[in-house]
Amino acid sequence: xxxxxxxxxxxxxxxxxxxxxxxxxxxxxxxxxxxxxxxxxxxxxxxxxxxxxxxxxxxxxxxxxxxxxxxxxxxxxxxxxxxxxxxxxxxxxxxxxxxxxxxxxxxxxxxxxxxxxxxxxxxxxxxxxxxxxxxxxxxxxxxxxxxxxxxxxxxxxxxxxxxxxxxxxxxxxxxxxxxxxxxxxxxxxxxxxxxxxxxxxxxxxxxxxxxxxxxxxxxxxxxxxxxxxxxxxxxxxxxxxxxxxxxxxxxxxxxxxxxxxxxxxxxxxxxxxxxxxxxxxxxxxxxxxxxxxxxxxxxxxxxxxxxxxxxxxxxxxxxxxxxxxxxxxxxxxxxxxxxxxxxxxxxxxxxxxxxxxxxxxxxxxxxxxxxxxxxxxxxxxxxxxxxxxxxxxxxxxxxxx
Amino acid sequence: xxxxxxxxxxxxxxxxxxxxxxxxxxxxxxxxxxxxxxxxxxxxxxxxxxxxxxxxxxxxxxxxxxxxxxxxxxxxxxxxxxxxxxxxxxxxxxxxxxxxxxxxxxxxxxxxxxxxxxxxxxxxxxxxxxxxxxxxxxxxxxxxxxxxxxxxxxxxxxxxxxxxxxxxxxxxxxxxxxxxxxxxxxxxxxxxxxxxxxxxxxxxxxxxxxxxxxxxxxxxxxxxxxxxxxxxxxxxxxxxxxxxxxxxxxxxxxxxxxxxxxxxxxxxxxxxxxxxxxxxxxxxxxxxxxxxxxxxxxxxxxxxxxxxxxxxxxxxxxxxxxxxxxxxxxxxxxxxxxxxxxxxxxxxxxxxxxxxxxxxxxxxxxxxxxxxxxxxxxxxxxxxxxxxxxxxxxxxxxxxx
Numbered sequence: 001x002x003x004x005x006x007x008x009x010x011x012x013x014x015x016x017x018x019x020x021x022x023x024x025x026x027x028x029x030x031x032x033x034x035x036x037x038x039x040x041x042x043x044x045x046x047x048x049x050x051x052x053x054x055x056x057x058x059x060x061x062x063x064x065x066x067x068x069x070x071x072x073x074x075x076x077x078x079x080x081x082x083x084x085x086x087x088x089x090x091x092x093x094x095x096x097x098x099x100x101x102x103x104x105x106x107x108x109x110x111x112x113x114x115x116x117x118x119x120x121x122x123x124x125x126x127x128x129x130x131x132x133x134x135x136x137x138x139x140x141x142x143x144x145x146x147x148x149x150x151x152x153x154x155x156x157x158x159x160x161x162x163x164x165x166x167x168x169x170x171x172x173x174x175x176x177x178x179x180x181x182x183x184x185x186x187x188x189x190x191x192x193x194x195x196x197x198x199x200x201x202x203x204x205x206x207x208x209x210x211x212x213x214x215x216x217x218x219x220x221x222x223x224x225x226x227x228x229x230x231x232x233x234x235x236x237x238x239x240x241x242x243x244x245x246x247x248x249x250x251x252x253x254x255x256x257x258x259x260x261x262x263x264x265x266x267x268x269x270x271x272x273x274x275x276x277x278x279x280x281x282x283x284x285x286x287x288x289x290x291x292x293x294x295x296x297x298x299x300x301x302x303x304x305x306x307x308x309x310x311x312x313x314x315x316x317x318x319x320x321x322x323x324x325x326x327x328x329x330x331x332x333x334x335x336x337x338x339x340x341x342x343x344x345x346x347x348x349x350x351x352x353x354x355x356x357x358x359x360x361x362x363x364x365x366x367x368x369x370x371x372x373x374x375x376x377x378x379x380x381x382x383x384x385x386x387x388x389x390x391x392x393x394x395x396x397x398x399x400x401x
Numbered sequence: 402x403x404x405x406x407x408x409x410x411x412x413x414x415x416x417x418x419x420x421x422x423x424x425x426x427x428x429x430x431x432x433x434x435x436x437x438x439x440x441x442x443x444x445x446x447x448x449x450x451x452x453x454x455x456x457x458x459x460x461x462x463x464x465x466x467x468x469x470x471x472x473x474x475x476x477x478x479x480x481x482x483x484x485x486x487x488x489x490x491x492x493x494x495x496x497x498x499x500x501x502x503x504x505x506x507x508x509x510x511x512x513x514x515x516x517x518x519x520x521x522x523x524x525x526x527x528x529x530x531x532x533x534x535x536x537x538x539x540x541x542x543x544x545x546x547x548x549x550x551x552x553x554x555x556x557x558x559x560x561x562x563x564x565x566x567x568x569x570x571x572x573x574x575x576x577x578x579x580x581x582x583x584x585x586x587x588x589x590x591x592x593x594x595x596x597x598x599x600x601x602x603x604x605x606x607x608x609x610x611x612x613x614x615x616x617x618x619x620x621x622x623x624x625x626x627x628x629x630x631x632x633x634x635x636x637x638x639x640x641x642x643x644x645x646x647x648x649x650x651x652x653x654x655x656x657x658x659x660x661x662x663x664x665x666x667x668x669x670x671x672x673x674x675x676x677x678x679x680x681x682x683x684x685x686x687x688x689x690x691x692x693x694x695x696x697x698x699x700x701x702x703x704x705x706x707x708x709x710x711x712x713x714x715x716x717x718x719x720x721x722x723x724x725x726x727x728x729x730x731x732x733x734x735x736x737x738x739x740x741x742x743x744x745x746x747x748x749x750x751x752x753x754x755x756x757x758x759x760x761x762x763x764x765x766x767x768x769x770x771x772x773x774x775x776x777x778x779x780x781x782x783x784x785x786x787x788x789x790x791x792x793x794x795x796x797x798x799x800x801x802x
Contacts, residue, residue, distance in 0.1 A: 267669065267690075288695065396457055398456040
């Protein structure tokens, strides 16, 4: 019987997703099966839980509970938005050492990868045999070195389904409809709204991503042109649209603990755009704005089956690689195989590859100033899965004769 | 072979729902099977289409198309928010007569029932044999003389599922979360958020319906109390909350063509409540507000199976009763049978019973100033259907020894 080498610690960080618990459960179940793992601990609220000694025993969770947790949205271990100071990173390393933690898994985005990277360096300098793995998640899909991130496809599915319904709503009662979609620096999720289109005249008719400078005058001209052609206009706008100087359009001033301006959770941008359209294009226009907000990342009814499966597999793979002893640190990337049929492999990458920097929507996926390319739709479709079909009436003409 | 007695005309009005096309298809298919019906016309944009002669031939639609339309959200015939003048009602009656319309079906809420009632009276005075039936739909559930309205349960399902996810999101990153829910005068949909609760400490922790006067100071005290107990607070608020004088909290000034203040499609109320909490309870609190907006009524991924079936049946029943020649006008009510197992019957009622007036959330369904009663949950559950199960971790304590 192999000797127990130490304990596992798992934490979750950043904005939750609909499938982040799949990764958690993938980690726990893989560790439960490994004879060299002694205890499996969970840090409540990520590194905050490490610093404050708020720990739970995940190893005792039954398979039944874990499988039910896996399909529950949100971060079951509870999350944190905290960028630790160098001093806190040292405290974290010491706390892990004291807890007998040999493997630390941190499920999160690029900020979490950066935290993992810092703690990893401290451990190496201290000759601590700690193994640290980052497990990617983000609805924003803004991590480098991966085809896509777990969590993104389910949020994209929600957005696409929301636009499918919104398109029918706007056909019913025509007007100008603005949908504000999450994604601070990257337009992946906003662009995903275009997957809702099934017909030439389907919305969203205009899609504004933060990869492009947003010019209000061009926006107004775009809306006017579509409205004149179709008698209505559905617009998808990223919460992160900004002017040429980088100033966010309609943003509040609140910042989170990473120093990022808080964009989600207010209707300010949508209301500003709606008011501007009414002022400039006509006060009698029917203009409405919805800000999708937190529903995008936590709605249980729009999970992508591919996303769900991949999130689980990414957790399992992180545990497998870390426990194999082949590497002291790393993150898991999803690599898409160049095949007719969608298929991926899971590879290990350096933490530096995903830490700090954000991956923006690629140029080849954008079209002009207000659209996405067919290549983007081809890339996105297998991730999101089959959408409900919408059907219009044939509108057979009535001939009174 | 029975003689063809005349044509059928169908229109849709008011805000769309996820299942309003089920009623449309129930009407069309029942009329297609009836030998006394000559043509089946559709009025594009309801009575606006009658006045402007925008008509389509629904009778030629294939069963395949109709069945796909039935599961598509939105109003396939396109909708209208128009309260016709007495003069327009006369023009409508004349237009119907000229088109050889013997049966007119209007799918809508209480305003549509009122329109049907007015046209019906004009037809009777003109000795016109026109039969007019109202087919109920509204996500607001504010029609009298029925246990509930088609369209409501699917919107309630969306709201409950949204709150289930939002609760997990708020457990992950604790703070004060405000969700603004549709329902101008009636709290049915806002109250439905409470169905999301599975555990004693689950949100929504506070539910504010327009049937109660909203007092900001009481609201702040409620939030403060919950936050102090749980370290977080999820709040469901109707868009129609108002002060003792009836002034809407945080409402804009735009009015629709029925003279109602436009509440949906802006984030103003949510942002006002969030800002007030931060100002009065602490600027450092994490406070977020989402306004669910139009997603509530048009999301394809949250349709209640019971709602879908009943919406179809209400359309079929309206056609059956109207074509039987037993009544010159009416509306269809859903009557719940007093049984252990959920069951309903469909009955015919006078148009006057549902016209104009709105049905508010019943007193027995409210609890205090910020909650709903167990009786409401018992009433609601069979309509909404089984919700996804959410599961928390057991949080087994970690014993370092």
